[in-house]
Amino acid sequence: MDESGRSAQPPSNDDETADPNTTPDPPTPDKATQPPTPGTPEAAEPPHTHPEPAPPHDAPHPETDTGHRPAHPAPYGDHADEHRADGHERTLAHSGGARGTRPPQPPPEPRGGLLMGRPFGVPVYVAPSWFLVAALITWVFGGQLDRVLPELGAARYLVSLFFAVAFYASVLVHELAHTVAAIRFKLPVRRIQLQFFGGVSEIEKEAETPGREFVLAFVGPLLSLVLAGLFYLALQPVEPGTVPGVLLAGLMISNLIVAVFNLLPGLPLDGGRMLRAVVWKITGRPMTGTIAAAWVGRALAVAVLIGLPLLTQSGALGATAEDSVGMDTVTDALLAAILAAIIWTGAGNSLRIARLREHLPELRARTLTRRAVPVHTDTPLSEALRRANDAGARALVVVDADGEPLSLVREAAIVGVPEHRRPWVAVSGLAQEITDGMRVSAELAGEDLLEVLRATPATEYLVVEETGEIYGVLSAADVERAFVKAMARPS
Numbered sequence: 001m002d003e004s005g006r007s008a009q010p011p012s013n014d015d016e017t018a019d020p021n022t023t024p025d026p027p028t029p030d031k032a033t034q035p036p037t038p039g040t041p042e043a044a045e046p047p048h049t050h051p052e053p054a055p056p057h058d059a060p061h062p063e064t065d066t067g068h069r070p071a072h073p074a075p076y077g078d079h080a081d082e083h084r085a086d087g088h089e090r091t092l093a094h095s096g097g098a099r100g101t102r103p104p105q106p107p108p109e110p111r112g113g114l115l116m117g118r119p120f121g122v123p124v125y126v127a128p129s130w131f132l133v134a135a136l137i138t139w140v141f142g143g144q145l146d147r148v149l150p151e152l153g154a155a156r157y158l159v160s161l162f163f164a165v166a167f168y169a170s171v172l173v174h175e176l177a178h179t180v181a182a183i184r185f186k187l188p189v190r191r192i193q194l195q196f197f198g199g200v201s202e203i204e205k206e207a208e209t210p211g212r213e214f215v216l217a218f219v220g221p222l223l224s225l226v227l228a229g230l231f232y233l234a235l236q237p238v239e240p241g242t243v244p245g246v247l248l249a250g251l252m253i254s255n256l257i258v259a260v261f262n263l264l265p266g267l268p269l270d271g272g273r274m275l276r277a278v279v280w281k282i283t284g285r286p287m288t289g290t291i292a293a294a295w296v297g298r299a300l301a302v303a304v305l306i307g308l309p310l311l312t313q314s315g316a317l318g319a320t321a322e323d324s325v326g327m328d329t330v331t332d333a334l335l336a337a338i339l340a341a342i343i344w345t346g347a348g349n350s351l352r353i354a355r356l357r358e359h360l361p362e363l364r365a366r367t368l369t370r371r372a373v374p375v376h377t378d379t380p381l382s383e384a385l386r387r388a389n390d391a392g393a394r395a396l397v398v399v400d401a402d403g404e405p406l407s408l409v410r411e412a413a414i415v416g417v418p419e420h421r422r423p424w425v426a427v428s429g430l431a432q433e434i435t436d437g438m439r440v441s442a443e444l445a446g447e448d449l450l451e452v453l454r455a456t457p458a459t460e461y462l463v464v465e466e467t468g469e470i471y472g473v474l475s476a477a478d479v480e481r482a483f484v485k486a487m488a489r490p491s
Contacts, residue, residue, distance in 0.1 A: 113193065122179050122189045124172065129196035137164040141250065148246055159243055163250055168194050170227050170255050175199040177223040181216045197342060210281040217273030224259035228252050266297030268346030290354040297347030305340035309333045359486035360446040368482055369442065369463045369472035370394035374403065377428035381417060384409070384427045395473030397462065398431045407431035408438070408460045408473060434462050442471045453479065
């Protein structure tokens with residue numbers, strides 16, 4: 001399965017009082033189901049909105065006004081549309097809105113187990129769960145070898161282990177097919193991970209057209225079919241009943257199963273991505289394709305849950321009914337349940353991510369920015385709060401003598417200062433220095449906005465116009481609230 005857009009969703013926050021410069025750390029049979037990304041998401045992006053400029057305010061204190069108005073000014077520390085129970089909006093001095101949150105975090109380094117290499121510059125990891133499935137394959141295949149080649153004795157488990165490694169090498173080739181296609185389409189691939197039920201190619205962007213989406217999904221099963229054919233050709237000159245013959249036959253059959261399974265037309269399988277591309281092409285709506293492929297995927301999950309044990313017991317898969325009893329029946333039912341759960345969950349995640357992509361454009365820096373007032377480094381906190389509240393602002397920017405911004409006063413730090421001490425505390429002691437990554441363009445929106453915030457974790461960001469003038473301050477907590485609110489709305 002190819003996963004993408006991990007960077008699209010702001011991670012949950014749990015402690016805004018932590019150092020803002022701290023960076024904390026987002027299995028199925030092999031498939032190429034990459035979640036959507038901005039540009040051409042699973043859900044078609046709605047047109048970008050253009051909010052009306054904010055209404056003019058009364059002229060504030062000449063030293064406290066930046067000269068620019070965020071779209072929705074309100075008293076610092078509260079939402080523009082929230083009010084206290086007594087009907088009074090909270091002011092900067094009484095705000096507690098930042099407590100308990102942390103800014104969107106940067107995407108963690110692509111990890112996920114043991115790093116095996118970087119083909120085409122993409123890191124390949126072997127997850128810890130792979131060792132479990134390798135042991136399982138070694139045990140199961142070793143039992144089959146004991147019936148076919150009893151003279152091997154205990155050495156059969158070494159042969160079985162070789163088969164497990166060779167099989168997952170085939171899975172890696174399947175994933176590399178997706179990776180090469182993604183690179184060809186200029187789509188960044190975050191990592192490849194081999195895990196319990198196959199491989200995962202995490203593609204961070206989505207194909208721009210249904211045709212590319214179809215190709216990106218199809219190349220994986222195609223390579224598995226090619227591998228099955230190659231193993232079949234290699235098997236022809238080999239004597240049956242030998243170790244090479246058994247290994248080649250096993251690899252041929254396993255790659256054929258991987259290809260056929262992934263071609264099933266339901267998300268999150270490769271066939272589901274292909275079905276989505278076809279529906280997208282017909283309707284012109286990526287979201288319609290996602291819904292259709294996801295529900296087919298859920299139907300497949302139910303079919304696997306019920307049908308796989310029945311097929312095994314009926315002998316349709318090669319075993320006699322007498323052999324398909326007892327522990328084998330339990331094992332087949334457990335395998336069917338795991339596969340069904342993975343497919344069902346993957347289909348649901350595809351719908352969820354599509355909905356996320358549909359609402360991403362609603363996150364716009366300009367509409368989420370808080371109005372700010374500039375204060376000098378030695379300004380007492382109480383005076384700075386008075387100026388901000390008089391101006392109807394919700395943020396403080398520390399500037400030098402020339403008016404150049406130096407740092408941002410953290411809302412969480414303000415809350416932590418008792419009111420009786422505020423006349424004796426300078427704002428500079430509560431501020432975080434503005435780095436290049438903390439300067440955010442007022443024009444940013446959606447995925448681009450979230451990527452910038454994750455690149456430099458902080459609680460507040462300075463929002464500037466294209467000319468470099470201060471527009472206001474963007475709170476990471478406000479971005480997360482807006483994200484959650486957008487996700488709560490129906491598509």
